[in-house]
Amino acid sequence: MKEPSAVADPPAVVDVAMPLPELNRDMEAALLQSEEGADVTFEVGGESFAAHRCVLAARSSVFRAELFGAMKESTAGGGKARVDGVEARAYRALLHFIFTDAVPELDGKDQETSSMAQHLLVAADRYNLERLKLICEDKLCKRIDVSSAVTLALAEQHRCPSLKKACMDFLYSPGNLKAVEATDGFEHLATSCPVILRELIAKLVAL
Template sequence: MSRLRLMSKAAGGRVAASFACRLVDPNQSGLGDSPDQISSASFHRYDFHDVYLVRRSELEVRAVLLGEPKNAVASDAGPPPSVPSSDLHRQFGELLRSQKGADVTFHVSGESVPAHRSVLATRSPVFMAQLYGHTKEASTSAPCMEVKDMEAEVFRAMLRFIYTDTAPELERSGWQVTAMAQHLLETMDRYGLERLKRMCEEKVSMDISVSNVTTTLALAEQHGCAKLKANCIEFILAAPKNLFALAATEGKEEKEEMKS
């Protein structure tokens, strides 16, 4: 072992040093064939840095004595297998699709939609209160609950998010997707699904236009969507033509209402 120590006080508090060491055979002339051991370090005063040296012959002896570890893996075995990605959302999606073990049924717009109380209650504080509240008793029979003022398609999309934490309906484009996002946004306050609410808010923000900015702004006001509201105001103030077009659109709507 070779040791290097800084003895004097370094300017600025630290000093960097690089040094080389080599084993020397006293029985041979010259420096021998031992390779240099080069090391670098940064020192405070009185710091030290060690460099360890060993002869090649000693390493060979140690390798023979120790042998190969029992759990050694062949060098040509390749990289270890990667961990599969999580498919939890697919498994819960299959649970929703198969309806196995469903213990609650919702009646939505004339359709029956089975679901699982434990999943709903885990994901939504509102469902927790409705399904396991103080006034509710656990029952072996599947209870039925009526959902008013919501389309069955929208309710199914909400359930899919509850089970899988995804909303594939929002991943496409077009006015139908924006309409679905608006409907979901209108119902999210009822079930406390904040993440889905933010996803819908972002989707609606991407499709603000002169024809829908007024209704979108009202939607944002109604449901406390600060970001969506700010985007609507920014759209209106972005260019004078937006203000003129908006005024013309509102005037046309007022005339149609008067005729009707």
């Protein structure tokens, strides 16, 4: 046995193995998926989605105004809230984002993913989820091609300046414009956002 010393020896370092943060996992598995304690149900495109109004309200000012305001009475006691104008798959992705901050539905690079990004952008704008809207905008900015006249109409209607710029940059090339002009999407763009055609022409004659 060593002779006792008056000064405390420095302790050895003991490492504690630390699990990763679990908030997002718990919010998804134990709240959204389990539906335990859910107190509001939405009917979207023939599907039902149960959720927790306090979480929806904490994440979206639009949900807050609806669920603790106009729709408070009609959705209390199990009343369903019908949502029109949003696809069920986009609504599912929207709820997943609200509970977890993640959008795995946008991980792909195919046309299906672009379509999801378009629908989700519209839903994000409707529920004032600015970060989700920017995630969709960023995704679509990286997928500009000849089918992007529809994307341009979306960018204009939902105030997405970066996405509008990406589409316009693409169309300023006459080769691209010629290809896009032949698509159905361009007809839609011309009808829904005629002001965009004016902008395009002004830019093209200045080239």
